[in-house]
Amino acid sequence: MGHAVGDVLGLAAGVAVSPLPIVAIILILATPRGRLNGPLFVLGWVLGLAALGAIMLAVGGTGGASTHKHPATWVGALKLALGALLALFGARRWRRRPQDTSQAQLPKWMAAIDRFTPVKILGLGLLLSAANLKNAPLTIAAGASISSAGLPVPQQIGTLAIFVVIASLGVLAPLVVYLSMGERAKGILGDWRERAARHSAAVMAVLLFVLGLKLLGDGISILAA
Known part of the structure; x- marks a missing residue:
């Protein structure tokens, strides 16, 4: 089990560093219903990751490894395809990043986040x-x-x-700060929001490219073994 945990730690960290969801939960916590909607967003996030991961476990089943516990060929092919996709998206994102970070814009739907119902907040976390x-x-x-x-x-x-759990640390951190620090949390979360919004494109581009290369390497290693 330790080997499997080691294999997914880097992937979990890549999910945890998600600027847009971090900005989203900070904005949610700043709304009048932040104490209710913040945990709902995190719940949706956790359920989304758990459900997608569980589907992959069900698909892989006991056929995910050969008799010698070496990853099956389809696992290598899948990682190769996902790695190529992420690397391409990362390169594209880097080319399209704003040169002036002060001009970075958040998605328009974030302006209406204070009007989202609890059900929509849960769905947003899932999405x-x-x-x-x-x-x-x-x-x-x-x-x-x-x-x-x-x-x-x-x-x-x-x-x-x-x-x-590790993949959720990025969205859990603002919630913990909000619930534990009261009024002092406003300044801290506001600073986090500004930093995440300004550097979202560059951070995402680098993460996509680096993690894409990692998956490409993993896929090649499995297929070449």
Whole structure:
């Protein structure tokens, strides 16, 4: 199980560093219903990652590894495809990043986030985790890695749970600060929001490219073995 956890730690960290979801939860916490909607957003995020990871475990099943506990060929092919996709998106994102970070703009839907119902907030958390351009491929790759480790089902579930917890640290941190620091949290979260908004494009581009190269390397290693 330790080897499987080691394989997914980098992927989980890549999911955790998600500037847009971090900005989203900070904006949610600043609304009058922040104490209710903040935890709902995090719940949606966790459910999205857990559901997508569980689907991959179900797809991989006991066939994710060969009789020698080496990842199956389809796992290598999947990682190769996901790696190429992320690397291409990263390069494209880098070319399109704003040269002046002060001109970086947030999505228009964020302006209406204070009017979102609790159900929409929950759905937003699900969407930004399980349907995100970066997070979905990384979670799929993590699920494939876990299923290919030759672990019994309880250990697969435990490894996925560790992945989800680490991958959720980015959105959990603002919530913990908000709930524990009261009024002092406003200044801290405001600073985090500004930094995340300004550098979102560059951070995402570098993460996509680097993690894409990692998955490409993993896929090549599996297919060449």
